[in-house]
Amino acid sequence: MAFVPGQPVTAVVQRIEIHKLRQGDNLILGFSIGGGIDQDPTQNPFSEDKTDKGIYVTRVTEGGPAEVAGLQIGDKIMQVNGWDMTMVTHDQARKRLTKRNEEVVRLLVTRQSLQKAVQQSMLS
Amino acid sequence: MSAAMDTESTYSGYSHYSGHSKKAHRQGSRDRHKSPRSKDGSRSEKSVTIQTPPAEPLLGNDTSRAEEGQDDNWGETTTAITGTSEHSISQEDIARISKDLEDSVGLDCKRYLGLTVAAVLGLLVFLTPIAFILLPQILWRDDLEPCGTVCEGLFISVAFKLLILLIGTWALFFRQPKADLPRLFVFRALLLVLIFLFVFSYWLFYGVRILDLKDTNYQGIVQYAVSLVDALLFIHYLAIVLLELRQLQPMFTIKVVRSTDGESRYYSLGHLSIQRAALVVLENYYRDFTVYNPALLTASKSRAAKHMAGLKVYNVDGPGNNASGQSRAMIAAAARRRDSSHNELYYEEADHERRVKKRRARLVVAVEEAFTHIKRLQAEEQQKAPGEMMDPREAAQAIFPSMARALQKYLRTTRQQQYHSMESILQHLAFCITNNMTPKAFLERYLNPGPTLQYDRDRWFSKQWTLVSEEAVTSGLQDGVVFVLKCLDFSLVVNVKKIPFIKLSEEFIDPKCHKFVLRLQSETSV
Numbered sequence: 001m002a003f004v005p006g007q008p009v010t011a012v013v014q015r016i017e018i019h020k021l022r023q024g025d026n027l028i029l030g031f032s033i034g035g036g037i038d039q040d041p042t043q044n045p046f047s048e049d050k051t052d053k054g055i056y057v058t059r060v061t062e063g064g065p066a067e068v069a070g071l072q073i074g075d076k077i078m079q080v081n082g083w084d085m086t087m088v089t090h091d092q093a094r095k096r097l098t099k100r101n102e103e104v105v106r107l108l109v110t111r112q113s114l115q116k117a118v119q120q121s122m123l124s
Numbered sequence: 125m126s127a128a129m130d131t132e133s134t135y136s137g138y139s140h141y142s143g144h145s146k147k148a149h150r151q152g153s154r155d156r157h158k159s160p161r162s163k164d165g166s167r168s169e170k171s172v173t174i175q176t177p178p179a180e181p182l183l184g185n186d187t188s189r190a191e192e193g194q195d196d197n198w199g200e201t202t203t204a205i206t207g208t209s210e211h212s213i214s215q216e217d218i219a220r221i222s223k224d225l226e227d228s229v230g231l232d233c234k235r236y237l238g239l240t241v242a243a244v245l246g247l248l249v250f251l252t253p254i255a256f257i258l259l260p261q262i263l264w265r266d267d268l269e270p271c272g273t274v275c276e277g278l279f280i281s282v283a284f285k286l287l288i289l290l291i292g293t294w295a296l297f298f299r300q301p302k303a304d305l306p307r308l309f310v311f312r313a314l315l316l317v318l319i320f321l322f323v324f325s326y327w328l329f330y331g332v333r334i335l336d337l338k339d340t341n342y343q344g345i346v347q348y349a350v351s352l353v354d355a356l357l358f359i360h361y362l363a364i365v366l367l368e369l370r371q372l373q374p375m376f377t378i379k380v381v382r383s384t385d386g387e388s389r390y391y392s393l394g395h396l397s398i399q400r401a402a403l404v405v406l407e408n409y410y411r412d413f414t415v416y417n418p419a420l421l422t423a424s425k426s427r428a429a430k431h432m433a434g435l436k437v438y439n440v441d442g443p444g445n446n447a448s449g450q451s452r453a454m455i456a457a458a459a460r461r462r463d464s465s466h467n468e469l470y471y472e473e474a475d476h477e478r479r480v481k482k483r484r485a486r487l488v489v490a491v492e493e494a495f496t497h498i499k500r501l502q503a504e505e506q507q508k509a510p511g512e513m514m515d516p517r518e519a520a521q522a523i524f525p526s527m528a529r530a531l532q533k534y535l536r537t538t539r540q541q542q543y544h545s546m547e548s549i550l551q552h553l554a555f556c557i558t559n560n561m562t563p564k565a566f567l568e569r570y571l572n573p574g575p576t577l578q579y580d581r582d583r584w585f586s587k588q589w590t591l592v593s594e595e596a597v598t599s600g601l602q603d604g605v606v607f608v609l610k611c612l613d614f615s616l617v618v619n620v621k622k623i624p625f626i627k628l629s630e631e632f633i634d635p636k637c638h639k640f641v642l643r644l645q646s647e648t649s650v
Binding site for chain 1: 643644645646647648649650
């Protein structure tokens with residue numbers, strides 16, 4: 001998942017579809033994000049490459065919509081509903097995820113274990 | 125009979141060596157008389173047999189002499205002193221005597237020869253310009269052209285330049301030599317040769333061109349003399365640069381390690397020859413290194429002895445003398461053996477430290493208390509003194525007994541007792557009282573072992589030095605040169621390293637470019 005400037009980023013991704021849950025006046029997804037191009041990437045405990053300024057899932061609430069949909073802690077979010085999340089600020093990411101008129105968000109997430117699984121299946 | 129022999133185990137007599145020794149009063153040179161018919165062969169290997177001349181023995185030995193002839197068992201009933209210790213003491217005596225003899229006889233000649241040559245040359249050189257000026261006046265005065273103000277001006281300049289040269293030479297060269305170097309000082313010799321050749325060539329020219337032809341141009345002659353003095357001043361400048369200035373800039377760092385206890389220091393030197401570098405090291409040795417104390421080395425020696433004594437090698441396979449195999453087997457066996465000597469060392473050292481600290485605390489308290497008994501009288505009070513007035517020495521003697529015991533115990537524990545006699549302690553106490561020093565200042569001399577210069581000359585253990593070097597001692601210092609300065613009891617190993625070439629570059633920082641930003645790590649729940 002290390003990115004080389006100027007080259008397109010390639011990753012093995014998983015599609016996750018989260019149906020937002022209504023809680024009072026808010027629609028919640030049930031996880032927390034960290035990271036962004038305006039944040040400090042060295043403090044990210046989940047990233048492999050400490051210069052990676054992408055959006056990572058830092059917490060997943062138990063029983064929430066995200067957990068039900070299969071989102072795991074430490075996942076890097078690559079796209080939200082088609083919008084790129086690899087080069088956005090933290091606030092932009094929050095806004096993309098919490099649009100009031102969307103009930104479903106479709107994420108493309110990547111994690112280390114996906115890459116490894118693909119490699120193993122290629123070998124065998 | 126045997127009881128008498130039991131108590132009379134050693135008695136001193138004159139040996140061959142102590143007759144010549146200057147230190148015949150040393151307590152170490154006691155030798156045993158032994159009857160030539162010693163029964164046990166192995167015992168005679170360990171004991172010293174010295175045939176004394178039939179001179180009178182010192183103490184009342186007649187009874188024991190008579191009994192020696194009758195007592196066959198004297199070997200078993202007398203206490204035996206192992207020959208090794210006696211051997212080593214007498215060897216030391218011999219070494220010291222031979223060195224003393226060397227000292228007194230030969231080497232001063234070399235030094236005085238050099239000095240006289242230099243002095244004669246200097247005098248010759250100084251008188252040469254004067255001779256150049258005066259000789260025409262003396263020899264062919266009437267033929268000379270009159271030479272008025274110009275010549276007089278030149279005379280004045282010659283006079284002042286000679287005066288400056290004289291003062292400069294006195295300042296540079298006429299100093300008490302502080303050391304005796306083994307080989308000659310190359311730069312000085314070169315300079316002397318240069319001066320000699322120079323003056324010789326001037327005299328040659330003068331003799332051939334001027335004296336023989338009786339040149340009448342006096343102004344030219346005087347100008348010739350002035351040029352000689354100018355050139356001599358330039359040679360003096362050259363001497364300053366070569367002898368004094370060149371070695372000021374540090375080029376080498378040398379590490380000096382004392383072989384007995386590993387104490388080390390670093391010094392910076394410029395371009396010097398090895399012998400002059402050795403001189404610098406020795407001058408700094410007396411100031412920087414703590415005094416050599418052989419009593420502190422006994423612990424490690426006893427440990428080493430215990431290591432060696434543990435194993436014995438027996439050769440069961442035959443008479444083959446496999447010496448290297450034996451020693452390797454010993455080393456391997458020693459490595460495998462589980463000895464607890466490290467444990468002993470640790471606890472012994474911890475114990476010793478505790479003891480030293482305790483004694484130190486007692487000493488400090490005793491000295492502080494002793495110092496409170498003394499008060500200095502001001503000048504006005506001296507007229508109307510209440511009690512008897514004492515001078516510093518008496519005051520020291522008055523307060524010394526209260527701290528003497530604690531001080532002596534402390535010195536014994538730190539094994540410094542032979543460096544401080546009671547007289548020296550009293551003197552130091554009087555000195556401290558005179559100069560208004562606090563108890564701590566008085567104790568500073570005893571709590572830490574000081575540099576060698578602080579102690580009495582007899583206790584130095586290091587007066588005669590030998591320079592051991594693989595390269596010629598007049599060659600200059602190079603990177604990686606190692607030489608050793610040996611004295612009788614220990615040696616200083618000196619290692620020379622070149623100061624690395626430093627590449628210094630500059631970087632300009634605009635004071636306005638210091639900017640900072642907060643490190644954010646926010647986590648938002650969605």
